[in-house]
Amino acid sequence: MTLKTRFAPSPTGYLHIGGARTALFSWLYARKHGGSFVLRVEDTDQERSTQESVNAILEGMTWLGLEYDEGPFYQTQRFDRYREVIQQLLDEGKAYKCYCSKERLDALREEQQKRKEKPRYDGKCRDLQEPPAPDAPYVIRFRNPQEGAVVVDDRVHGRVAFNNSELDDLIIARTDGSPTYNLTVVVDDMDMGITHVIRGDDHLNNTPRQVNILQALGVEPPVYAHVPMILGEDGKRLSKRHGAVGVMNYRDQGYMPEAVLNYLVRLGWSHGDQEVFSLDEMVQLFDIDSLNAKASALNVSKLDWLNQHYMKTLDPAHVARHLSWHMGQLGIDPSDGPSLEAVVVSQRERAKTLDEMARNSAFFYRMPEAYDEKAARKNLKAETRPALAALREALAAVSEWERGTLHETVQYVAERLELKLGKVAQPLRVALSGGPVSPPIDETLELLGRDVSLARIDAALAFIDAGESV
DSSP states (O other): OOOEEEEOOOSSSSOBHHHHHHHHHHHHHHHHTTOEEEEEEOOOOTTTOOHHHHHHHHHHHHHHTOOOSEEEEEGGGOHHHHHHHHHHHHHTTSEEEEOOOHHHHHHHHHHHHHTTOOOOOOOTTTTOOSOSSTTOOOEEEEOOOSSSEEEEEETTTEEEEEEGGGOOOOEEEOTTSOBOHHHHHHHHHHHTTOOEEEEEGGGGGGHHHHHHHHHHTTOOOOEEEEEOOEEOTTSSBOOGGGSOOBHHHHHHTTOOHHHHHHHHHTSSOOOTTOOOOOHHHHHHHOOGGGOOSSOEEOOHHHHHHHHHHHHHHSOHHHHHHHHHHHHHHTTOOTTSSSOHHHHHHHHTTSOSSHHHHHHHHGGGTSOOSSOOHHHHHHHSSGGGHHHHHHHHHHHHTOSSOSHHHHHHHHHHHHHHTTOOHHHHHHHHHHHHHSSSOOSOHHHHHHHHOHHHHHHHHHHHHHHHHTTOOO
């Protein structure tokens, strides 16, 4: 039998970082064992589900590179199948119609809470022979076993037992006939041949109910692995107050997908002291039996470290493809300037994120709107004008515009003027980049090219002459 895992998000928002980790674990386990990975969209909550959210989930999966072998399947397209299974359970006496009103159920719950009992349905309609009225509205409940226990051999939490006496007869179809979550999940896992379910441990309490329905349908339950939630850096449940919680937020903030995947796999899983894993290594080494049963907390500084590692070590052409999107967000067409791949090589030691790299590199593609005030006050003034003018003249005479020659030219001007290199290079840097920081000056000149470099020196000279430097 082929091993098969699934990721089954509800399209009620973005792809949450916790969901992305679950998808990653499921994807890795399927890849490790030569199995299949299924994407299933659980969109039966039609009031909250949106196509925009579906698109956000698909976009997040694509950005992370978690390709699925089957799907996406949509539960809203399977209602006929759910009705078929519900009717089968009714026909076999494993489900029944419940006519209890909302008012009765609310009163029942209130009484149970007063007695400090666990709120649960009391089974009033379980053995009802006739409806209270021919047209009385009803829901359909699963006839849960009343004796024994459901034992779940969870691959993360170990053996967990649930007494059937603690499980009430859950609703599997609402008054309008629409199926509920626990029924649709069971039917989907059964029909799709899911062998291993890796999901958040907030679903652990649903598992015994789903196991009982599966057994009522004569199906062997899948293997379950319930992973703990991800906490914020403060140890509290992850929420928007902790910053980025959606996968595409990490893209927007300038993280590489490889860094996010490496970061996510280490939230609850480890292999010795190893911190950096290629995707191939993740597939080779990952095992759900090594998942930690305790919740993991975000550590943004570690993500920053991983991201810089990948920016520095991945193929510059690959990094440039991701950087291009960030340049576009700044309104920059990266084809109008130096090779983006060359910019990556030049800037990758100076940035932790692609967003930071893009902002640091914007001056390569457009003249800064204004000079950094402090840098201009120090470097673009009457005293530095002779050095800038001499550089302009010497650089205009360079026959081969390449890094070695440019370095020699700047050094020659400094020596001729009997100045330290920094006294010449720093005013030139401010003239070229608009600020006090850039790659080495010869590299900056080479990337900008002759025409742009000379034009920016001219602009800086004009700035000084106009007396705009305070």
